[in-house]
Amino acid sequence: MPKLEIKRKSELSRKEVGERLIMIGRALAHGSEVELKTGDDSIEIVVADRLHWELEIEVDGDETEIEIEIKWRDDPAAETDSGETPEPAPKPARTPKPAPAKSTRRPRARKTTAK
Structure with missing residues (x-):
């Protein structure tokens, strides 16, 4: 048995139902605390x-x-x-290792002898 359960049934217009769904959607999208209202009642819940x-x-x-x-x-x-x-949280992208730094030294000239 749940610790708290609120049930409300009512007949609403399509517009009223849409507005309630939008209200819930906005509340979920903008924060973890959501206030749900029905008639004179309201409840504030924290959403994961x-x-x-x-x-x-x-x-x-x-x-x-x-x-x-x-x-x-x-x-x-x-x-x-x-x-x-629950689905695991996505793993962070691996950061590629930086390419080794190129040397700024000039290669030494080789002495060649003509034969």
Whole structure:
């Protein structure tokens, strides 16, 4: 059982739903603290840098359902609820070794003897 769960269902216009999705998207893109509002309620949560994203689209006759699930753990080293291990962070690019410096000395002239 979750420690905290908030559920709100309502019927909104397409524009209202779009505005809410944009609000959530902007909040996620601009910082780790996200304030979510629904009606008179609001909750502020801290979002991890790496998230698990799930998109499900189901069409059944004349009904279409889109579910978007975003979840994360406060401990990024922990496994997700689905048993999947989080994707490792990209490794930093290797810095190529610098080419050896060219000598500025002139080569010595060789004495050759004519035979």
